[in-house]
Amino acid sequence: MIKDVLKDAESHMKKTVEVFKHEIASLRTGKASVSLLDGVQVEYYGTKMPLNQIATISAPDATLIVVTPYDMTALQAIEKAIREADLGLNPSNDGKKIMVPVPPLTEERRKTLVKKLHEYAEQCRVAVRNIRRDARDKVKQLLKDKEISEDDEKRAEDDIQKLTDKYIDEIDDISKKKEEDIMHV
Structure with a gap:
């Protein structure tokens, strides 16, 4: 039961990061792509x-x-x-x-692109947090239905948080790399 909740949450978080990668691929870095x-x-x-x-x-x-x-x-x-x-x-x-x-980017345009990148990244982080919330709600429901113990709930919450941290860190890393590409061409 808990495994299913974790697997589901991870798969949704993975998809969210993939969508983020796809969205930022269209942000210009000054190089033709x-x-x-x-x-x-x-x-x-x-x-x-x-x-x-x-x-x-x-x-x-x-x-x-x-x-x-x-x-x-x-x-x-x-x-x-x-x-x-x-x-x-x-x-x-x-x-x-x-x-x-593909003309070289002006400093102003670079800053605008970085701002847009940060918006995409924040939307993605919010989506991951929403997935975390949904997973926690499912675990709480399992506890309420007496299908798991309080200890299981606590472990599941910790696992869900670790997953969330992992994917938010991945989003931050991707965002940082893309920002460097945009600003230092």
């Missing part, structure tokens, strides 16, 4: 589609992303979608592919 365009949705034949489903995206060097559409009729729509994605990027096309130069 295909993940910068992860959130771009392109209007394609009346449907919004993720850019990576209608084009090949590559970063041949640290200052350029190249987008090659599978269907050349989508070229204008892709260029427009990148421009409107509010990423601070200015794409241009040569009739076959779209070049997206």
Whole structure:
């Protein structure tokens, strides 16, 4: 019973950290990265589609992303979608592919990105704490239903706290590393 509660809590915490990693991948670090365009949705034949489903995206060097559409009729729509994605990027096309130069970040933009990173990290920490609360509630219910002893409850609470600390530390480490990437390019 307690094992199930702990396993469930850990799996949710793990997923929360994965979502956090995915969210911050789109934060620019000044280097060209295909993940910068992860959130771009392109209007394609009346449907919004993720850019990576209608084009090949590559970063041949640290200052350029190249987008090659599978269907050349989508070229204008892709260029427009990148421009409107509010990423601070200015794409241009040569009739076959779209070049997206990645300008170096200004100090002000870096600070804005770090602030956004901290918001993501805090949301993630809150999510982990909510998972901890839910797990504790389940353990309290087991005690109330007399399925476990008070000693078992105490041990379970300690284990849940250790899990929480582990994942919050992981979030902090990831956040610190990303902040260094953003500030020291």
